[in-house]
Amino acid sequence: REGSLPFGVDSSVHTIDRRAFIDNSVLDIEFDRVFHPSWQFLGFAGEVREPGDYVVRMLGRDEVVVIRGEDGEVRALHNSCTHRGTRLCRASLGNTAHLRCSYHGWTFANDGRLVGVPALRSGYPPDFDHAGHGLSAARVTSRRGFLFATWDPHAPDLEEYLGEIAWYLDALLDCGGGEWEVCGPPQRVRAQGNWKIPTDNFAGDGYHMRTTHQIALDQGIYGDTLANGTRGRAGTDLTAVNIATPAGHSVRAGYVIDSGSSLEDRDPAAPQFPGYPPERWAELAAAQTPEQVRFTSHCEVAHGVVFPNTVFLSVAHDRAVGEESDPLTRYLVVRSHVPVSARETECLYWTLVPTAMDPQWRRRSYRFQARTQSAGGILFEMDDFENFARIDDALARSAPGRGGPVDLTLGAGLGTPARDFPGPARAEVATLSEHNQRAFYRRWAALVGELP
Numbered sequence: 004r005e006g007s008l009p010f011g012v013d014s015s016v017h018t019i020d021r022r023a024f025i026d027n028s029v030l031d032i033e034f035d036r037v038f039h040p041s042w043q044f045l046g047f048a049g050e051v052r053e054p055g056d057y058v059v060r061m062l063g064r065d066e067v068v069v070i071r072g073e074d075g076e077v078r079a080l081h082n083s084c085t086h087r088g089t090r091l092c093r094a095s096l097g098n099t100a101h102l103r104c105s106y107h108g109w110t111f112a113n114d115g116r117l118v119g120v121p122a123l124r125s126g127y128p129p130d131f132d133h134a135g136h137g138l139s140a141a142r143v144t145s146r147r148g149f150l151f152a153t154w155d156p157h158a159p160d161l162e163e164y165l166g167e168i169a170w171y172l173d174a175l176l177d178c179g180g181g182e183w184e185v186c187g188p189p190q191r192v193r194a195q196g197n198w199k200i201p202t203d204n205f206a207g208d209g210y211h212m213r214t215t216h217q218i219a220l221d222q223g224i225y226g227d228t229l230a231n232g233t234r235g236r237a238g239t240d241l242t243a244v245n246i247a248t249p250a251g252h253s254v255r256a257g258y259v260i261d262s263g264s265s266l267e268d269r270d271p272a273a274p275q276f277p278g279y280p281p282e283r284w285a286e287l288a289a290a291q292t293p294e295q296v297r298f299t300s301h302c303e304v305a306h307g308v309v310f311p312n313t314v315f316l317s318v319a320h321d322r323a324v325g326e327e328s329d330p331l332t333r334y335l336v337v338r339s340h341v342p343v344s345a346r347e348t349e350c351l352y353w354t355l356v357p358t359a360m361d362p363q364w365r366r367r368s369y370r371f372q373a374r375t376q377s378a379g380g381i382l383f384e385m386d387d388f389e390n391f392a393r394i395d396d397a398l399a400r401s402a403p404g405r406g407g408p409v410d411l412t413l414g415a416g417l418g419t420p421a422r423d424f425p426g427p428a429r430a431e432v433a434t435l436s437e438h439n440q441r442a443f444y445r446r447w448a449a450l451v452g453e454l455p
């Protein structure tokens with residue numbers, strides 16, 4: 004496919020044309036060619052626990068009501084009346100047996116069937132087709148409580164779509180003991196900038212920690228080690244392993260190497276799980292396969308992308324801000340970067356806590372996530388979104404072609420294959436690398452194809 008990728012993406016994906024981040028005609032193409040054939044994350048089964056529970060989310064360019072029917076099945080129903088197209092559900096969450104249109108009153112059951120038409124007998128022919136006027140429903144699959152959906156009837160099933168990345172998601176979930184609870188509805192924030200900008204950041208950007216997040220690091224939340232110039236913890240002086248798959252999914256896992264010089268020096272018989280209390284380590288190890296233990300033990304931070312627009316981040320901390328007497332915690336946050344326009348993104352943040360941990364630990368986990376990686380947080384999000392907005396400013400204001408393409412060469416050709424790595428897919432050791440970002444854009448460019 005030499006020379007056939009659009010937007011200035013060369014075959015090794017070292018550059019991207021700036022138009023890819025600011026042009027609404029590109030977003031239209033992305034909706035059709037990137038989002039439509041993909042499985043997109045909608046939220047958690049725990050958000051719609053009871054029959055009639057619903058949340059309203061975006062699936063590509065369409066709004067859907069994610070609703071549990073009386074039969075217990077979760078569906079993603081197009082949020083648009085089949086009479087004139089009126090938006091049916093205006094609340095963002097709730098519980099209802101029926102969705103009734105505000106215009107002429109057509110009423111749909113919570114499984115999408117049209118069940119009520121005002122003046123049906125007097126106003127419509129006797130053979131009016133109720134069944135043909137039900138709400139469109141996307142394919143929905145729940146995987147460990149994560150709800151994914153696609154509009155594409157030809158998409159492979161979710162497991163095949165996730166491929167090797169599923170092993171890494173399972174490892175992170177099993178590392179907490181297996182069962183996780185979602186902490187309430189997600190936060191939702193509109194942010195300036197294209198959806199790919201925060202997404203590529205999560206794919207593998209350890210490069211920005213020292214500059215963007217220096218003030219946050221100076222707060223001492225990763226310990227005092229940074230202040231005196233010695234080794235830091237998560238996201239700083241780590242040895243990182245980058246795993247990226249041809250499907251565009253990725254994980255970057257960071258380890259502090261404190262004795263030897265490689266991951267192989269770890270003692271597999273005595274795994275440590277950063278952020279979790281040492282007295283629970285043996286039990287946490289037992290909840291995982293030996294291969295997962297080799298991946299998760301000693302892993303301080305792991306983040307990545309489920310292509311196209313869902314990201315995750317798991318971080319261990321040695322103390323929670325303001326809670327220095329009770330030091331250990333770890334959080335897992337899942338986010339969705341939903342395009343509003345080419346230059347605006349709605350970010351949804353869900354926090355997960357493992358049910359196996361005691362209530363104090365769970366509370367610290369939630370609070371630490373809320374204080375750092377959330378819309379109301381005081382540290383990382385403000386730092387990052389300031390940069391993302393300034394990227395958007397400059398890209399949108401520049402004359403076409405000015406400034407050259409966006410660069411993705413960091414670490415190209417410099418990573419070394421991780422020896423004897425326990426997880427699937429190629430794993431590359433490179434603490435600073437845009438290896439995962441290149442995989443993300445390579446998949447994106449292959450789907451977008453040539454411009455018309």
Ligand code: FES
Binds near residue numbers: 089104105107
């Ligand atoms: Fe919904 Fe008429 S548009 S009932």
Ligand code: FE
Binds near residue numbers: 211215216383387
């Ligand atoms: Fe950041």
